Amino acid sequence: MRQYRASGRAFDNRSANWVTCFFRATRYRPVSERRQGNKEAPAYHLILEGILILWIIRLLFSKTYKLHETYKLTEKEKEDLIEEWQPEPLVPPVSKDHPSLSYDVVTGPPSHKITINGKECINFASFNFLGLLDNERVKQKALASLKKYGVGTCGPRGFYGTFDVHLELESRLAKFMKTEEAIIYSYGFATIASAIPAYSKRGDIIFVDEAACFSIQKGLQASRSFIKYFKHNNMEDLERLLNEQELEDQKNPRKARVTRKFILVEGLYINTADICPLPELVKMKYKYKVRIFLEESMSFGVLGEHGRGVTEHFGVNIDDIDLISANMENAVASIGGFCCGRSFVIDHQRLSGQGYCFSASLPPMLAAAAIEALNIMEEDPDIFTILRDKSQHIYNALQGIPGLKLVGVQFSPALHLQLERSSGSRDSDMQLLRTIVDYCLERRVALTLARYLEKEERFLPSPSIRVVVTIQQTEEDVQKAVSCIREAAAALLI
């Protein structure tokens, strides 16, 4: 590289340095001046052009950098990588004595007297609140339906899977709950898990109670919305979250105008056996303009004077709740679930509820059984009072057992018995409770541990025994069960 020389001489053909040529050529000066001016090129020119040349040299020799890394591998390297890669096993091995591996086997009908593992026991474990599992009328109606329609529906609701029994069940449910419309699903778990993503999409906000059940959690996950948990039944915490959201909305009103907000609660919580404070929630709904979705699987057919659930229990106008969802597998003793509310809300699920559109419909005999159960519920509203009295009785009887504490409210028919003092490890707690359950099974009282997926639950409840009240249990049954549990606690929980 030739150095740039501030020579006043004319253009030298031998200087092959194209940089120099370029600079000389771009510097225009009138011919007359050139000869004179070239004698003294100013210093800053030299420095500047020297820097520029050095910079260009640097750029020419520096490494190229790519925006995304793709390193070119040879074919052989790729084959080697493919040969070496070892995947994990499809499923991790499950130890032989995993507690959830061996199921208790029930032979015969799972009704008031249930035969578990060969022993006939009194059933304190199935959610058969109104005793309809072995009701003769329900069975007869189911049989009649079977004789007419067969078992399966062979298609989803849209493609010849809609039977007249489905339409009848939907209209009966709507009439029973005093709403405009109802929609049925063929699986209880899928009901709320399909309803939530039908309305709440990415970008919307849902305020959920911490004790929400697993199907709600799956619905929330499928919806991809923002989830904000508030402490169980704690209205101050909910109000705080709503206030924070309101402040956010004021900062960004355009976004707030299209962000839907929902509060999602259960009527009677399955995990904690207590009730949500519905009147306060309705007040908050109108104050903060948030919609309420209510999950009533445990409270439908249990609470309220006529069994209409927690809205009847508190005397709240049912139109104030945007959507009520429940499964028909507890009090109604059938299979499936339903949602009810105003037509404006429910009709949307007929095209956007995944569990409704893409799944086969409920077998007609199960729908017929549900209709007959509704008939029984309507004819005889005293059963709800009887159920509440029995629940109260058992609640009182199970108080004060040393070593165990009762979790739940007094009219909840599905209570939990937890250990008063935990040993520190969940596994050993579960084993201890299991010994109590086994002790009771030996003495012909059927109880069960409440089961959860430990790694998947967001707020894992403590280990507990489920105690379920049904109207078929007599005074002696209750006495026997209570004394059994007391003995077990005394013997095993030192």
Place this chain on the structure above:
Amino acid sequence: MSPQVPAAPRPFAESFEETPMLVAVLTYMGYGVLTVFGYLRDFLRHWKIERCHIGREKEEQTGFVPLYQDFENFYTRNLYIRIRDNWNRPICSVPGAKMDLMERTSRDYNWTFDYTGRVVRDVINLGSYNYLGFAENTGPCADAASEVAAKYGVGVASTRQEIGNLDRHEEMEKLVAEFLGVESAMAFGMGFATNSMNIPALAGKGCLILSDELNHASLVLGTRLSGSTIRVFKHNNMQSLEKLLREAIVHGQPRTHRPWKKILIVVEGIYSMEGSVVRLPEVIALKKRYRAYLYLDEAHSIGALGPRGRGVVDYFGLDPCDVDVMMGTFTKSFGAAGGYIAGKRELIEYLRSHSHSAVYATSMSPPVVEQIITSMKCIMGEDGTKIGLERVQQLAVNTVYFRKRLRDMGFIIYGNQDSPVVPMMLYMPAKIGAFGREMLKRNIGVVVVGFPATPIIESRARFCLSAAHTRDVLDRALSVISEVGDLLQLKYFRHKIQPARPAARDAYEDVDN
């Protein structure tokens, strides 16, 4: 175990004829006209010139954020509602080869329906998924189910892990495992939920799921809920799948380049909208070469394909142990409800303890379980008769006959020559409604599908054949279809058959999620 009957290797014949150009142009024009009219009607409704039937928000809640976005429902309001009478038709009999429909009319263009109270009898049923004809209310299956309903009741009111595990459930699961030729199986109450609850238990963060383009909504939901990375390969295209597999193993996870924990390939046996059958031998070869796992959803193919009715594995004469996770449903060929997953003992033991359904969902109803047991024994021949085998063969015969006759008449049919799901192309939006209504006028019930279940210009009518259809019934159906086809000009076939779609090596695009 009955001896393995080796299936004679059948040539894999699938065809998806290209849409004729003129038809495509007219279809787009049709949708364009409908959209313009849609906007016009919305305008009229907004200015109250036309009566508005759409549901309204409550008075006290008008200040709330709107529950639905107007645009979302544009298609529903202006296109779907107008031909809505082709769907959700209520029936009041067994959904067998012939059914009874409830007559309904509408005075306000399908916004609301009135039931006249009359019943349209003996409508030929080409829409229900009744492949082996087990949707019946008489016969051994119905009798057994009745007995169990009388003895056990219909509900269970508890989950499998608590107190809802009946001895009938365990017997049914053993039978399913025997039927499929695998070590063990587990059943669930709903086919949709089987996928959406169990795929998250099998794959999680750090895993890769390779899923076919046209997989069912339940598979898509299950893969999404699992939290794994999802990559989509072109429908039934083995080159696309292989390229994705190679890239995944060579490059590892995006950005960190850690190796993937496992790779799960998710395919279906028969795709219900296309009528195509998965290329199982090639998928299994790829899976073995690259050490991936295979999840096969046999919702439509179990009972419907194969010389013994054991599904797509039987159809190709392969070993069931090669498929890691076999999933299927009982709704279609067994006339019951529910789904199952089958495979090695370790897999099922893991699912018994970790599946969402086993812990939180109520177990299956006893009469439904009994229906499954009886129909499965019938297909296997264990009830002492040959009825099951006869039905399987009748279905195969019906399929070949029906497809051949439709092809000869000049309709465009998609899918594999042996698949009992027969999609017949309609293309234009007006023909969707017209075909459904004309067929019903002539006492045949068909299923028509349009957007969004299919691509927008590829609307179709889908026939589901059944072993319960006799030759006369099929002949009558075919003559009516031909008549309506002439009326609506549906015979598009122009002798330009493309060979099965996935042959093109260069037609591939990598789609990263």
